[in-house]
Amino acid sequence: MARIDEQMTRDIVAQFDRKAEMLVQILQAIVSRFGWVPPETIRQLAEELNLSRADVHGVVEYYHDFRTEEPGKHIVKICQAEACQAMGSRELTEHAKKTLAIDLHNTNNDITLEPVYCLGNCACSPAVMIDGKTYGRIDESRFDALLDTMRGND
Amino acid sequence: MARTKIYVPRETAAVSVGADEVALAIARVAKKTSTDIELIRNGSWGASWLEPLVEVEVDGTRIAYGNVTVDDVASMFESGLITGGEHERRLGPINEIPYLINQDRWTFWRCGLVNPLSIKDFELHQGFKALEKAFAEGAEAVLQAVADSGLRGRGGAGFPTGIKWRTVADAPGEQKYIACNADEGDSGTFSDRILMEGDPLGLIESMAIAGFAVGASKGYIYLRSEYPLTHSILSRAIETARDAGWLGDNIKDSGFDFDIELHLGAGSYVCGEETAMLESLEGKKGLVRYKPPLPAREGLFGKPTVVNNVVTLASVANIVNLGGERYAGMGVNRSKGTLAFQLAGNIKRGGLVEKAFGVTLRELIDDWGGGTASGRPVKAVQVGGPLGAYVPADQLDAPMDYEAFIEMGAMVGHGGIVVFDDTADMAQLARFAMEFCAIESCGKCTPCRIGSTRGVEVIDKMIGGDHKDENYDLLVDLCDTMEDASLCAMGGMTPYPVRSVLKYFAEDFASSEEK
Numbered sequence: 001m002a003r004i005d006e007q008m009t010r011d012i013v014a015q016f017d018r019k020a021e022m023l024v025q026i027l028q029a030i031v032s033r034f035g036w037v038p039p040e041t042i043r044q045l046a047e048e049l050n051l052s053r054a055d056v057h058g059v060v061e062y063y064h065d066f067r068t069e070e071p072g073k074h075i076v077k078i079c080q081a082e083a084c085q086a087m088g089s090r091e092l093t094e095h096a097k098k099t100l101a102i103d104l105h106n107t108n109n110d111i112t113l114e115p116v117y118c119l120g121n122c123a124c125s126p127a128v129m130i131d132g133k134t135y136g137r138i139d140e141s142r143f144d145a146l147l148d149t150m151r152g153n154d
Numbered sequence: 155m156a157r158t159k160i161y162v163p164r165e166t167a168a169v170s171v172g173a174d175e176v177a178l179a180i181a182r183v184a185k186k187t188s189t190d191i192e193l194i195r196n197g198s199w200g201a202s203w204l205e206p207l208v209e210v211e212v213d214g215t216r217i218a219y220g221n222v223t224v225d226d227v228a229s230m231f232e233s234g235l236i237t238g239g240e241h242e243r244r245l246g247p248i249n250e251i252p253y254l255i256n257q258d259r260w261t262f263w264r265c266g267l268v269n270p271l272s273i274k275d276f277e278l279h280q281g282f283k284a285l286e287k288a289f290a291e292g293a294e295a296v297l298q299a300v301a302d303s304g305l306r307g308r309g310g311a312g313f314p315t316g317i318k319w320r321t322v323a324d325a326p327g328e329q330k331y332i333a334c335n336a337d338e339g340d341s342g343t344f345s346d347r348i349l350m351e352g353d354p355l356g357l358i359e360s361m362a363i364a365g366f367a368v369g370a371s372k373g374y375i376y377l378r379s380e381y382p383l384t385h386s387i388l389s390r391a392i393e394t395a396r397d398a399g400w401l402g403d404n405i406k407d408s409g410f411d412f413d414i415e416l417h418l419g420a421g422s423y424v425c426g427e428e429t430a431m432l433e434s435l436e437g438k439k440g441l442v443r444y445k446p447p448l449p450a451r452e453g454l455f456g457k458p459t460v461v462n463n464v465v466t467l468a469s470v471a472n473i474v475n476l477g478g479e480r481y482a483g484m485g486v487n488r489s490k491g492t493l494a495f496q497l498a499g500n501i502k503r504g505g506l507v508e509k510a511f512g513v514t515l516r517e518l519i520d521d522w523g524g525g526t527a528s529g530r531p532v533k534a535v536q537v538g539g540p541l542g543a544y545v546p547a548d549q550l551d552a553p554m555d556y557e558a559f560i561e562m563g564a565m566v567g568h569g570g571i572v573v574f575d576d577t578a579d580m581a582q583l584a585r586f587a588m589e590f591c592a593i594e595s596c597g598k599c600t601p602c603r604i605g606s607t608r609g610v611e612v613i614d615k616m617i618g619g620d621h622k623d624e625n626y627d628l629l630v631d632l633c634d635t636m637e638d639a640s641l642c643a644m645g646g647m648t649p650y651p652v653r654s655v656l657k658y659f660a661e662d663f664a665s666s667e668e669k
Contacts, residue, residue, distance in 0.1 A: 081341030086499030123504030
């Protein structure tokens with residue numbers, strides 16, 4: 001993830017022709033570049049797009065993807081929806097919390113653990129997403145192996 | 155000797171269980187053994203339980219190998235993969251696999267078959283024939299074919315597509331839009347994704363047909379952000395179509411302009427509701443709009459807009475090609491044509507089954523699905539996503555039909571079928587329905603925003619054995635309020651799964667002491 005940078009933000013806004021109607025897309029691009037939306041970016045976007053800060057803040061707060069706290073280097077998401085529950089995602093989530101020593105929505109050792117409600121991989125449940133890639137048919141040992149690979153890539 | 159074609163899907167489910175690594179291993183072994191192969195990354199046929207499913211083309215027949223792992227690749231080459239040789243992973247010709255051949259493939263027929271990003275391959279398989287036919291026969295003929303087909307909205311609401319298109323076509327105004335809803339948020343559904351990853355050009359063609367029929371020059375696809383691989387495939391497909399002159403101004407000298415803009419969602423379930431999706435496409439919070447006005451009259455940026463689900467739109471190309479009557483010839487009662495059922499959760503053979511309406515849940519779960527993955531008895535089946543009822547195991551003989559399911563207090567929805575075995579705790583699932591609604595509610599209306607939180611609390615009390623009878627009555631009352639007074643299906647239908655648990659699985663509310 002890149003560090004927050006005013007010029008980069010300005011470039012992203014320019015890519016979307018500085019259109020306010022593209023705000024969700026702009027924020028999506030910001031999160032994929034920086035990992036989160038800091039308060040100073042909300043201020044900057046409001047200026048660039050000629051919107052009120054409340055407007056931008058409202059949109060940021062509304063969508064789950066737009067984190068307002070800096071995440072860890074790695075983001076681990078575990079599907080909590082029904083199909084994955086039918087295949088043991090509740091137990092898998094408990095295992096993940098224990099292994100990573102964190103609760104959902106928290107960060108520890110540069111790893112952020114988040115819930116996700118359906119990755120569309122419901123025929124290969126339970127599913128997880130690690131750093132933007134979806135994995136299916138996850139049991140505890142496969143989960144641990146994926147974490148090892150993730151850490152090994154550092 | 156000609157190069158041998160080997161297919162390894164580049165589709166989320168297949169990739170999630172190792173298809174990329176298998177493709178790499180195949181390329182590596184082929185190089186090492188100087189075997190001349192052409193590696194094609196197709197979409198999935200939908201038999202997700204067999205993924206990664208590798209195929210090799212031998213004398214025009216594609217031989218399938220299922221559940222291939224990286225460790226299998228060397229031995230597959232040794233036992234003559236190139237000539238379709240015997241191997242423990244070998245399943246035989248793809249067109250003899252019962253799971254696939256017993257389907258009614260109307261909308262998904264190209265998925266798995268073609269290279270999703272090759273215009274040439276697409277055109278070899280009827281690609282753009284329907285759009286050309288639309289140009290030749292005119293908008294009125296398309297509108298008539300769609301009306302004749304009886305096609306209804308496959309996103310779940312089941313509204314007749316022909317009426318929606320006619321409304322937009324007749325609406326005054328220069329600027330109109332096609333908005334494709336690809337915010338497939340229901341748990342247990344992945345048919346939109348399989349279509350977009352396996353036949354993205356098919357969706358693009360159908361969107362262009364929709365635009366031509368109603369007089370819209372611009373289309374939007376609102377894709378959920380949980381589908382990054384889909385996003386990558388779909389963006390490339392749009393560019394490819396544009397480069398080949400199938401999107402843009404004056405498409406193939408028809409005088410018709412049409413282009414598509416791909417937008418990403420941002421993790422909000424409610425944005426799958428059509429008016430919330432339009433708000434999000436306008437860059438705003440995904441708050442549900444009051445209806446009327448209907449989006450067909452005042453939709454995106456206040457202009458007449460066709461809002462259709464991916465599968466609805468993608469069904470149109472063949473309706474134009476083969477005629478509306480042919481589509482209407484399939485199905486039962488007012489549920490015409492086919493639905494892409496999705497077998498998910500605790501199921502042995504999960505995947506996509508496109509079948510004419512009228513097929514029963516039991517046929518889908520037993521004949522295709524092979525029962526539960528755990529081998530234990532089925533306890534409940536949630537049909538139609540998180541807002542759908544839990545159907546008990548003794549009601550699986552109901553034929554899939556929009557109206558018949560409504561009579562049962564259930565819904566067909568987007569065709570997702572999530573199976574639970576007898577270890578499932580239904581009280582927890584009822585609680586989850588309320589919890590999910592509390593997390594995802596857009597907050598605009600009170601019954602949904604507050605009711606869902608109160609619902610979790612009341613259910614917790616019932617599970618804890620606190621004034622169970624009084625809380626039961628309170629929960630039923632709360633369900634009535636949410637159902638009657640919510641603005642959209644989020645709050646209005648969250649009671650469905652809750653009520654079904656109260657009705658069929660009340661014993662699961664027994665507190666731990668009682669159990």
